[in-house]
Amino acid sequence: MDFILKQQANNSEARAGLLKTDHGNIETPIFMPVGTAGSVKGIHVRDLKEDIKAQIILGNTYHLYLRPGIEIIEQAGGLHKFNGWDGPILTDSGGYQVFSLGDIRKLSEEGAKFQSHIDGSRHLFTPENVIDIQRKIGADIIMAFDECPPGDAEFDYAKKSLELTQRWLDRCVEQMEKTSPLYGHQQSLFPIVQGASFPELRETAAKHIIEIPSDGYAIGGLSVGEPEKVMYAMIDVVCPILPKNKPRYLMGVGTPVNILEAIDRGIDMFDCVMPTRNGRNGMLFTSEGTMNMRNRKWADDFSPIDSNGTSFVDHHYSKAFLRHLIVSDEMLGAQIASQHNLAFYLWLVKEARTQIINGTFKDWKGEMVVKLAQRL
């Protein structure tokens, strides 16, 4: 997996790059739609590719392991064959579930004991078996198994947590070396910087992971409850330490504004459930600001969903019709909203890339951040 840095923006840390994988190239900065259970909720693979223009999607180790089970995915010949997406796939390791399922798991040196949220059955994730699972899923990018502490974690806890994450990372690397891809394409491990909201921990973490030769580096444990300012500050601490010639992935972020701010600070890759989840819940992101489609004011607005939008749905359906679908709880409403939001997110990062290459990113970003924060 190669990364080519195409262009560094003027008076900004923003970069335009090209990440080459065995399943195709990824132009960065990029947004990666989240497909936890192997499916980007409500979206056909064809629309992901042709309409939304996604270049890489996510899957989740924890969810796929519980259902359908890794044996099934192996039998299918890997997740690409199973879900019909032939582009690159990144899998999260389940580290985030250590955070989000906090009530039903226990951490130890060995790993994390989980109870399934589906049936309560007990399972153990270790750095080793999480690598094995991701090998079997066939992810192009495999995430290290980490602990993601909450944004308000105390220093002592955050420090211990980070040290555990670092030891787990070393075990992930070892397991990667001991194992090989099963389906003939290359798989790369991305280490993850933790350290909660403490600059000194973030710095330590970043310096630790760059000792490990990797095709990319991730920043985790942000947008988990801490103020946005803190998130940006942590990015500012970490990015300068990370190697320039490798992609940087900010995990789980975020709002359109978050993404532009992070690109400005040197981040290349993003993922977030926001476009799909908020879409299902009736919220649209556009280049002019956000819209809550449940609001009465759209009831008789027969103009296109987004006249600036790049998706088929933006021009084919009206705001009033979409509102009707969402208010009526019609599943097509959730699909249209998700498709629009994802297309918008992909447009946003592509436009950012263009602006970086043209040398106009900083000004453009300044204007966009104001517009994006508006409520329509």
Place this chain on the structure above:
RNA sequence: GGGGAGAUACCAAAGUGGCCAACUGGGGCGGACUGUAACUCCGCUGACUUUCGUCUUCGUAGGUUCGAAUCCUGCUCUCCCCA
């Protein structure tokens, strides 16, 4: 014609002397959502008021009572059964 049941807020439906401006659900109106336990969750929903609070409400007109959505009487309307 005879017998029975019932009328509560936008709808449905609890409440049958004071804890009732009135349970609950729906609908309506807002809000939240960041490596997805989420097509989910949270508010508000008689009027005026920032809050405290005040005022007007339970078909309608009277009455009993310190006090009535709740008890009594008349009236109006609706539904069901039998002819």
